[in-house]
Amino acid sequence: MDKLKLQSLLDEYIKNKKINASYYNENWSERKERKNFYQSYTKEKLLQMTEDEFFEYISKLWSMLIWGNKKYVVDKLIEDNGFKTLKKELAELLFGSAKIEVRWDSFLKSIKGLGPATISELLTYINPDEYIIFNKTTILCFSYLGIPDMPKYNYQYTGKKYAEVCKIAKDIARILKESGAEDYDLLAVDYFMWDEILPLAEQKEVKNDSISVKPSPVSDNDYKSLHDEIKEKLVAIGELLGFESRSEVKIATGAIVDVVWEAKIGNMGKAIYVFEVQSKGSIDSLILNLKKAQSNAAVQAVVAVADETQLSKIINESSEVIDEKSLRTWDSEDVLAVYDSLVRAHESINKLALVPESF
Incomplete structure (x- = not known):
């Protein structure tokens, strides 16, 4: 010090x-x-x-x-x-x-x-x-x-x-x-x-x-913890943005994805955004899950979340498997930064007490 x-x-x-x-x-x-x-x-x-x-x-x-x-x-x-x-x-x-x-x-x-x-x-x-x-x-x-x-x-x-x-x-x-x-x-x-x-x-x-x-x-022992943390932050970001946000969601037959953001559109249906987090190891299951998620008509986009190195592999290996128009990539470090920024923004806004608490 x-x-x-x-x-x-x-x-x-x-x-x-x-x-x-x-x-x-x-x-x-x-x-x-x-x-x-x-x-x-x-x-x-x-x-x-x-x-x-x-x-x-x-x-x-x-x-x-x-x-x-x-x-x-x-x-x-x-x-x-x-x-x-x-x-x-x-x-x-x-x-x-x-x-x-x-x-x-x-x-x-x-x-x-x-x-x-x-x-x-x-x-x-x-x-x-x-x-x-x-x-x-x-x-x-x-x-x-x-x-x-x-x-x-x-x-x-x-x-x-x-x-x-x-x-x-x-x-x-x-x-x-x-x-x-x-x-x-x-x-x-x-x-x-x-x-x-x-x-x-x-x-x-x-x-x-x-x-x-x-x-x-x-370390190798910490990758699962980091994977879980990124999922938690994605859920929180979705909630702060006003989505119904959940983890470990069955989105299609044989596909349980890490995080889903869901927005209801009146009585017409819903728009869904799917996130799969990759921290280490084979990316085959991530690509397969995202491909299956695309079979759900409500899914507007699928997002692969990983570090820069992993994202490069995902883009290369998914090019002929996943519809490129609906595939997005998000650097996991940016996810953490976005979460921190959203937290600060919401703290500042909520201090104004513009909307009273209600039961």
Whole structure:
């Protein structure tokens, strides 16, 4: 970590807090309100929550800002995991006695639909002296400070990595305290990064400068995790764009495809877009699935998603098998970038509260 850069940024942060006291007090008050709300929940109270109470509990999170219809998201969480199981695993994550590495990995393995950004935000509110929010903002800011080995893909957000990130955040909190800041828990560290470092880090990212996250190469054991992550991002992109978006869908006889986006056209029918993800190995099954998908009259286009090398092979080997007019290709790195951009756009728009929540 570049401590000279960190100290310079901390000094600027403390100076700006004094100059713009009302702005900083307003933003910090919002964080304290959130912390007080979540700390009002004990393990027993969490386990006894009704579905309506759970909706309020989850919908208040910053990580939920990307969703206009939060009720839909919460209902899906309950449907996919079972309400009793969901509360039990969440209570164990937040209040369990095992090391955070164990609780973190166990939760992500057991529960579908709540990822690192959401669960770390909850952990931070419950215990801001121990846990930091772990999301794209954290990664960009840590990378800007010269902290190496920040994750790029979801499978790299392990419990071990989260523990490492929390330890680094505590070092920043200590320096924040030594610099004379009144608030210096890990929620305050998040505020400092969000307000002071993030704008600079995003400028660097846009310029493809030296802070680009450089994760370790993908190993053979991680390809399945990466494949699953790309599928999840495709489903989320479809949902954010307003499609009915699903994974593992039977689209034609003998063809179960990775992701489908579906749009209903009044009472006339539907338009379907099919995605197959390729991360490694033979592309024969991908080409066969896309060809079978084309036999469904509602399918408007089939999309192969892979890295640059794999896409080149897919284009060459499918040229006489798949109708070229309906075949599209999408670089998997671009999928991740599009997802991040859509998330930021929806967060910004939904902060305006143009459409009220309804039940």
